[in-house]
Amino acid sequence: MGKPDFGEENNPVLWLILGYLRAHPDAKDTAEGVQKWWLRSQGVDADMVAVRGALNSLAARGWLNVIGSASGHRIYGLNQARKNILEQFLQGTVLCDCRP
16 A cells, blocks of 8 residues: 655655544644644644645645635545555654664
């Protein structure tokens, strides 16, 4: 099955969003909501440019579905067809602070 195709592998906001969706696979929100509720509530202060860039990157690769709302905002949520792949991949990912 292999590693998901992420061109921005070193983008921490992208990985934080994926981690949030692993824990909350049914979550859906706007970019502003992702910044405030998904990231900032966990102590991560990401700027909106980084949040939108990560969301758009994930959507372009098929990991997120994007729905337009009546107010004109884009609502992002996990592509449920990829839920099991994401879970398997993140279970195999080891995050380590390997500084001496």
